[in-house]
Amino acid sequence: MKNVLIIGCGLLGSSLLRRISKKRLAKKIFVYEKSKKNITKIKRLKLPGVLVKKLYDALPQSELIILCTPMSEYKKIILKINKYLTPKHIITDVGSSKLKSVKIIKKYLKKKIFWTSSHPIAGSEVSGPEHGKQDLFENKWCVLIKDNKTNLKHLKFLSSFWKKIGSKVVVMKPEKHDKIFSITSHLPHLVAYNLVKSAQDFEKIQNFDLIKYSAGGLRDFSRIASSNEIMWRDIFFDNKINVSKAINLFIKNLNAFKKDINSKNNKSILKKLIQTKKVRSKIIKLKQDIDKPDFGRN
Amino acid sequence: MKNVLIIGCGLLGSSLLRRISKKRLAKKIFVYEKSKKNITKIKRLKLPGVLVKKLYDALPQSELIILCTPMSEYKKIILKINKYLTPKHIITDVGSSKLKSVKIIKKYLKKKIFWTSSHPIAGSEVSGPEHGKQDLFENKWCVLIKDNKTNLKHLKFLSSFWKKIGSKVVVMKPEKHDKIFSITSHLPHLVAYNLVKSAQDFEKIQNFDLIKYSAGGLRDFSRIASSNEIMWRDIFFDNKINVSKAINLFIKNLNAFKKDINSKNNKSILKKLIQTKKVRSKIIKLKQDIDKPDFGRN
Numbered sequence: 001m002k003n004v005l006i007i008g009c010g011l012l013g014s015s016l017l018r019r020i021s022k023k024r025l026a027k028k029i030f031v032y033e034k035s036k037k038n039i040t041k042i043k044r045l046k047l048p049g050v051l052v053k054k055l056y057d058a059l060p061q062s063e064l065i066i067l068c069t070p071m072s073e074y075k076k077i078i079l080k081i082n083k084y085l086t087p088k089h090i091i092t093d094v095g096s097s098k099l100k101s102v103k104i105i106k107k108y109l110k111k112k113i114f115w116t117s118s119h120p121i122a123g124s125e126v127s128g129p130e131h132g133k134q135d136l137f138e139n140k141w142c143v144l145i146k147d148n149k150t151n152l153k154h155l156k157f158l159s160s161f162w163k164k165i166g167s168k169v170v171v172m173k174p175e176k177h178d179k180i181f182s183i184t185s186h187l188p189h190l191v192a193y194n195l196v197k198s199a200q201d202f203e204k205i206q207n208f209d210l211i212k213y214s215a216g217g218l219r220d221f222s223r224i225a226s227s228n229e230i231m232w233r234d235i236f237f238d239n240k241i242n243v244s245k246a247i248n249l250f251i252k253n254l255n256a257f258k259k260d261i262n263s264k265n266n267k268s269i270l271k272k273l274i275q276t277k278k279v280r281s282k283i284i285k286l287k288q289d290i291d292k293p294d295f296g297r298n
Numbered sequence: 299m300k301n302v303l304i305i306g307c308g309l310l311g312s313s314l315l316r317r318i319s320k321k322r323l324a325k326k327i328f329v330y331e332k333s334k335k336n337i338t339k340i341k342r343l344k345l346p347g348v349l350v351k352k353l354y355d356a357l358p359q360s361e362l363i364i365l366c367t368p369m370s371e372y373k374k375i376i377l378k379i380n381k382y383l384t385p386k387h388i389i390t391d392v393g394s395s396k397l398k399s400v401k402i403i404k405k406y407l408k409k410k411i412f413w414t415s416s417h418p419i420a421g422s423e424v425s426g427p428e429h430g431k432q433d434l435f436e437n438k439w440c441v442l443i444k445d446n447k448t449n450l451k452h453l454k455f456l457s458s459f460w461k462k463i464g465s466k467v468v469v470m471k472p473e474k475h476d477k478i479f480s481i482t483s484h485l486p487h488l489v490a491y492n493l494v495k496s497a498q499d500f501e502k503i504q505n506f507d508l509i510k511y512s513a514g515g516l517r518d519f520s521r522i523a524s525s526n527e528i529m530w531r532d533i534f535f536d537n538k539i540n541v542s543k544a545i546n547l548f549i550k551n552l553n554a555f556k557k558d559i560n561s562k563n564n565k566s567i568l569k570k571l572i573q574t575k576k577v578r579s580k581i582i583k584l585k586q587d588i589d590k591p592d593f594g595r596n
Contacts, residue, residue, distance in 0.1 A: 121514050141513070181511065193571060195485065214581050216421065221486055223593065226578035279498065280520040295593040
């Protein structure tokens with residue numbers, strides 16, 4: 001690969017930057033970052049790559065363009081870069097929901113330009129270039145989005161690119177992607193935010209100081225509920241139909257749980273509590289988590 | 299302290315056993331365990347203490363009796379030990395909900411015998427004597443329950459005992475205890491079980507293999523949802539009024555969240571996502587969790 005342009009240099013962008021530089025995957029790495037705060041951090045961290053002030057300083061010379069900004073920025077960026085784009089540009093992004101962003105891309109991207117969307121499953125509760133690391137994507141899944149407009153050459157290029165980044169690649173339609181992640185990621189985040197919100201409400205109503213007793217479970221949720229708010233607002237809004245359906249399923253099941261508890265339905269509740277255990281074993285077996293008690297944190 | 303009797307030698311019981319032995323807090327440690335599987339493990343692990351076959355082999359000689367069994371066993375055990383008990387016996391337990399067990403104790407315990415309940419906040423998703431460790435309680439909170447019947451001498455003794463075990467001690471009424479832990483522990487567990495259950499339902503309905511994409515959030519919940527089912531059934535049943543109220547508050551907030559998402563209420567959702575972040579900082583500051591991203595597990 002000749003040159004690459006990373007637009008947005010937060011957790012994911014700066015991790016890609018570190019990795020591409022370390023593995024020498026590109027001749028030149030251009031970095032475009034809007035936030036002054038992040039630019040200061042990037043300089044202080046002495047990250048590799050060339051910081052560009054204007055997108056057109058790097059666009060014509062770049063083979064690969066990777067958007068690592070919040071999804072709510074896509075439209076603005078597309079309108080900015082459209083005139084510099086050619087069909088040879090390989091363009092991707094790392095957004096966490098796809099149906100809506102694919103629509104926006106289709107609507108605003110110049111005709112005959114290709115955009116092949118990626119979703120590396122590698123986020124965490126921290127954000128910003130100071131938290132990036134070159135091995136962030138190691139052995140993590142990266143979903144590549146394919147629909148009837150996908151340029152297969154670009155798809156192949158990106159598949160090979162993400163493998164060099166360390167990821168395991170899987171190809172999916174945007175509809176399937178958004179359904180799966182509404183359950184494995186978006187609903188868990190929403191539920192974590194909602195649990196912490198409920199604890200805050202309870203604290204106010206009861207005037208109890210309860211956060212200090214959070215080690216019994218709440219603390220785990222608080223980690224997820226401290227994730228970047230702009231990123232998560234965008235995800236919830238963009239995938240709202242699937243997220244709404246997931247909430248409905250969740251509430252239906254929670255009401256059934258409540259009924260079991262109130263009627264002391266021993267058989268039904270034990271069945272549930274035993275069944276859910278199996279998922280943990282499967283997750284450990286699939287190496288999606290470590291098997292130490294309490295994530296080995298103590 | 300002369301002798302101590304630990305009834306039930308799982309995660310908590312065996313951790314107490316290890317700690318009492320290591321710190322030489324008792325002359326003799328008696329251990330009573332019902333499960334043959336656990337007895338085999340205790341012998342294989344060469345845990346300290348004297349395994350007794352009958353409770354009366356140890357009861358008359360023990361100054362302190364600690365129940366570390368599921369709460370649904372309390373009644374049976376009380377009826378078994380009643381005739382050997384004297385007012386000098388200091389009796390405690392480590393159950394996670396208190397109102398109901400205090401009621402059962404009051405109802406079945408012989409007159410003029412004192413029972414001072416404890417709740418060390420030190421559980422995790424694993425159970426059984428093989429997972430116990432002597433420092434399990436180190437720097438963790440231990441709640442001691444006080445009501446108008448509490449023997450203050452026993453309360454003082456237990457406060458000093460738990461401090462020697464490594465815990466920080468706080469004294470609370472059973473009502474307040476059960477309210478606080480319905481939010482910081484019982485609801486988080488219920489929500490985690492319910493989230494994993496919903497993912498399983500979704501997997502069946504859609505025929506998708508989604509557990510392998512659990513690294514985006516679901517895997518965290520699966521840890522909590524793999525906790526011991528007997529223990530958690532007992533907690534949900536025993537604290538059902540507070541747990542029901544907590545579920546209602548949670549569903550109310552979740553519906554408000556859904557409304558914000560569906561109406562794209564930017565201001566309201568950002569306020570929530572920013573507010574909840576503060577709880578994480580507070581938890582880290584209070585040393586209730588480690589501050590490494592992803593619990594430092596990667």
